[in-house]
Amino acid sequence: MKIFIPTPLRPFAGGKDTVEVKAATVAAALDELTGTYPDLRKHLFTGEGKVRAFVNVYLNDEDVRYLPEKDGTKVTPGDTLSIIPSIAGGL
């Protein structure tokens, strides 16, 4: 499956905007990604290994946090995973 890397994380993923991984679940896909590019780990996960609060992970058009099996959701080679840091602010 393809994992789309957002602009700010590309320097930590060899400059790539897309990384192809072979995995059975969302969690396994992220594990393979950070196994290949260890520098990504601290940007994606907390010290406890949870996805950081401001990092959104979407399986196709679905927020993984709201899927019944969350990051245990099974994936197929045609699926895409998007990593999207949040955007907010104000006065």
Place this chain on the structure above:
Amino acid sequence: MLSVTKAVYDAIRAHGEETYPHECCGALLGSETPGGWRIESSVKAGNTRTDSAHNRYQISAGELVKIERESRQQGLSIAGFYHSHPDHPAQWSPTDLAEAHWLGCSYVITAVAQGKATETNSFRLDGSSEESKRFDLETIEISG
């Protein structure tokens, strides 16, 4: 330096006037050059902070995923974001910095005073991590 076309520059300022007295927000799509981002287009986004739209903005992650997909199809990257500060200077706020997570990207802020866009500034989110991030004022070059 942030290079932006006149059309994009005008569009993001006009967006701030349209949504006044609420904050507008959107994404900037472009390509990275040795001198900084070159912005090719902007995409308006909805402000999901309807509870406090006069002083807060947020773009939904679902909309960001769609914007990211569109940028990829155009051969561009999300280079940054823009928003407005109604009746407030075009300077980043502590909230802006705390909520900024796109390292290396540009955050453009337009002050809108009494419904009219005044100053527009761009701040690049520099640093190598959440812990070391900072905003640096960058020159806006308007082309075309």
